Amino acid sequence: MKITARRTMFVPATAFLLCTALAGPAWADDETPPLASTASAQADTSAINTSPPEEPDESTTDVPSDEVDKEPAGPAEPKPLPGDVPAFRDCAPAHGVYIPTKQGRQYHKAVGPRNSNHNATSRTAKSTFTSEVTGEVGVSVSTETDVSINTMLLKIKQKFDVTVSAKLTAKLGNSISVDTPPHKTTNAVYGVWRLKHTGKSYWLHQNCTTTPEKTVVSYSPYRVGWYLWEG
Template sequence: MRITFRRALILPAVTMVVLGGTSTAALAGTTDPAPVEEGVLQPGPPPEEDESGFAPTPLEEAEPPSAPGGPSGMPAAEYCPPKNVYKPTSNQGKKHAALGVTQSNYNGTSRTMRSWFKAEVGGEVKLTHSGELKASANVVVAELELKYGVDLSVAITAKMGNDVQIDTPPKKTTYAKYGVWRLQNTGTSYTIYSNCRTSAKSTVTTLTPWYVGWNIWES
């Protein structure tokens, strides 16, 4: 079901007005672009994401198990503080978690029209992951922020009432989805035991809340 825009003004083509602040920190050490600004057209409609294998990431750190087959009978056996580890390895860009239905506005006139979209649904988007993750959500966020130089969160609440304006060309339809942009990343997770050995490494994909914003495209 599509909800039409809240209000439209017939205006000459003008520079897009952006309402609300958006983080624009670049990803340090990568060639990926900074977050899209609210009101910036995307290349096309977002793909249907299959997140059936993702689960909320626990906030509490699981206690590392004791070392299996650790050194014995040695007066000065090597020791490491046991801990669970997560290391990001591959930034896969932004993914949008939409809240509510897609809104749209068709401009049937011969002049550029200003479309105004307003969020009517809010909600909380949490960090999720797929694969065997041994570290906590706070560890994941800290490691990602350190590697990419961005501000991420364990959870972000997108509030109702957020709005955005954008020009819709003649005979075009503008679409808008409100929600939370997330950073998708693949990394490895493992445990360091007290004897300084490590468990087998597992591949983990994370979707970490980044900032509140709109996904907008036209056709």
């Protein structure tokens, strides 16, 4: 018996992305629970999870795609106070600094509505889901960085040997078929998996003093794929 559901979901750049495992470089994170406890930590796009995709813990803001190259202007140089000894060090030109410190889990960002297929029979049935819309997912950050988003992504790549992008597009036309057990409902959303990173950012003045260090949490596009769960 074949049960087919056809509704909107988002498609990867190529069908290859759907079929490959999400296993990337191994990383450690004290926030990462065992793989079986959360779908966003699963290593396979076709894995059937037990709950919908997790939402990020932090409140974040999406970065417009036309601003990922924008270098922050930075604050004004501090004025010397009466009696200050002229600085002997020179850090010119003044510039922003971003240092990645931790890599976290993958989080799925849907670019279309949820698709559901219920198997009301007493036998396992095949559920097929097809993406019918296209959408983009970009970088999201908890606070502004003192460097451009592209510079931040480059630093992340250098630190963790992982490629994250300023944006990825989930495209029209991708399909996936999975088994739905008797009297169960299979749910599916299509979109982009993003990697969580934590880093610190500050502005280095020409006289080598710095602004207060701030923590930046970011979610950066990693790969396109499906997220599946049963209910």
